[in-house]
Amino acid sequence: MPHDAAQSVPTVRLIVAISSRALFDLSESHRLFETQGVDAYREYQVAHEGDMLQPGVAFPLVKKLMNLNALLGERGRVEVILLSRNSSDTGLRVLTSAHHHGLDIARAAFTGGASPYRYVSAFGAHLFLSADPVDVRLALDAGCAAATLLPASPPTAEHGDAQVRIAFDGDAVIFSDEAERLYRQEGLEVFNASEFAAAHEPLPGGPFKGLLVAIHRLQALFPPDASPLRTALVTSRGAPSHERVIRTLRAWGIRIDEALFLGGLSKANFLAAFDADIFFDDQTSHCEAARLHVATGHVPHGVANLVASEE
Template structure:
């Protein structure tokens, strides 16, 4: 029977998302491709330090066991194959059971998301993230300066999402940008019973929901999700009703009405937070691993 990733949560991520390779990347920028490959080979036996996505990957892999393989993590990297040796060696030293990787030696890797059936792509490369989002895959640029603490709440993976332009489309955000807060609030109240169109990260939330349902009590790890949004009453109702219409749920919802998200995320302690606005990402990075979702009107390319 052919091997298939169908029915699994598939996370694809770059080497720099999983491990702290900022020093190595600086070496690449200074010395080029061939010197970089030799540099990585010389460090083959030196495990790379955990990177921004390390806590998330470690906890998601805990959903795998002798009874079932529920999560697949794939390295999808612009690195050359020789440098890929160190990535796999570092994963082995960290106890991460990774089997698959695609190394493209500088070429855009996003085209491999389709055959992988990826539910999430994390990268330090903005261009690759934009390409992945344009192709319809949930993707975010990791904030390399994020706080990383792989030891906290060891039995729970916590993931937080912004609303508009992340879980939901940015249609309402565009109205806010063009007509202001009062018009936005009136529009959302009037359309409270009409579900919002899905945003780029709806497939990931649905996949996480399915993973938790499939694992049940067989796995000690639990998934806890949160909606952390600048929406406030009365615009909150449409967001909640949209999730109900999708038949998915979040464990916590924070309707902050424009308050700084960082202090609230410090209390939630996410293993990853996704937002489309850099000011929120800057604040959130001090609370935990953060990814910039480069989509929607807030990230429109200047004409």
């Protein structure tokens, strides 16, 4: 074995890319952009460079993620990268505000109106969070985990303890949408029978499998009862379709801390009880209910979104 073989082992990392409107409350200037255009927007941002932006929907999550570096004992293990349609001129206020709020963001891409989705993969990001559904769809189509942050009341303070809690839907998020397609075509009885018969066949991975793997690798650096990251699967599945999910995660070698099989019950109250910092789901109805309780990312992937786009 070469003497420098240990140096070739990749460092366990989690990289999250985020847009400026997901990180900060830019509602006022965005309205100006939509009503008066890019020149008025630029003038406004330059004139207000000294006014620090207030936290947006994803700010508490980003703050807690970046605080994990202190627990990990190494700067940059968890990295947040700013990807923005702003120009460098208008983006200056965003970066200045990030540093004012104590966010150690060192890398950014300001694309001057073009979609920044191409840089998600270039930066090696495991997740892209944006307020722009077009950018999110482009990133998903390029094979990156991405979600549209839904509007919510701006946070007034960080909530909960230092542990980061991330909740996922199963089908079309962690897993592919093949089982969801069968359910929509044939109904619950056929779906349950099929999933029971295929219980020992792992489900194909969905767009967020890579993110879950990255989180699991960070979790593995800590004892299970002392991890600063906690995950939950919150799914409408119930028995007997639960078994295939459990066996799939086992086959992948991925630990999920909590698994809630709700059998069709509304997810919102359970997400509040889990105290999720963010929840990802492919179905708009679930997201609309969840965003009243927790920060919510819509994942426009799978058959549920094909149906929605055709209506």
